[in-house]
Amino acid sequence: MDTLKPKEFLNQLIAIREAFWEQMNAVMERKAAEVTAPWVGKIPDIDLQQPMSEYVVNELKHASILRQRITELNGDPDALWNQPLKELKELWDFHASLGSLCELIASVQFGHEEFFPRTSKSFIERVAPIDSKTAAIYRDTLLADEEGHEWIAPEILRRYATDGATQRKCLEALQKSCELFGKAIQSFNRSMPA
Ligand SMILES: [Fe+2]
Ligand SMILES: [Fe+2]
Secondary structure (H helix, E strand, C coil): CCCCCCCHHHHHHHHHHHHHHHHHHHHHHHHHHHHHHHHHHHCHHHHHHHHHHHHHHHHHHHHHHHHHHHHHHCCCCCCCHHHCCCHHHHHHHHHCCCCCCHHHHHHHHHCCHHHHHHHHHHHHHHHCCCCHHHHHHHHHHHHHHHHHHCCHEEEEEEEECCCCHHHHHHHHHHHHHHHHHHHHHHHHHHHHCC
């Protein structure tokens, strides 16, 4: 190919890297909704059931927005969905296998959802100079919605994880899901186009 100016070359590298990250987030958003949806009907109190159903709607909305953006950027929104990394699949299979509402909440919403705002803030900084539209989507929609549902997981755990056995299961679920999340991120980094 023709030689690029250093800035242009770096921008192309950044574009590939961040597009890949966006693919990963599109999967995460949709999976979060899918593993949580079956538990919404089992939440005893309607003041938590109703915001949790909105949470599911929000995550599916985020997945749709990201998929649309990936398409606009000429990516394939189904690439990672149809053939997820082995470790990414293990993470979500684990979440889906959890046997109680509290374990699920400890593991998904209290656990790795918490990492999303942190990673997104640095993503926004990295992507803003090359793709302001994607940066705006993350800042104005995804992160804004996340702030609105951060309170739900601690409240569910405070209210329903009220015996030692349940609390222990929650701690174990979170411990395990953190390990799997770490492995998924590692394999994601390894699979980045070089
Ligand atoms: Fe989200
Ligand atoms: Fe979220």
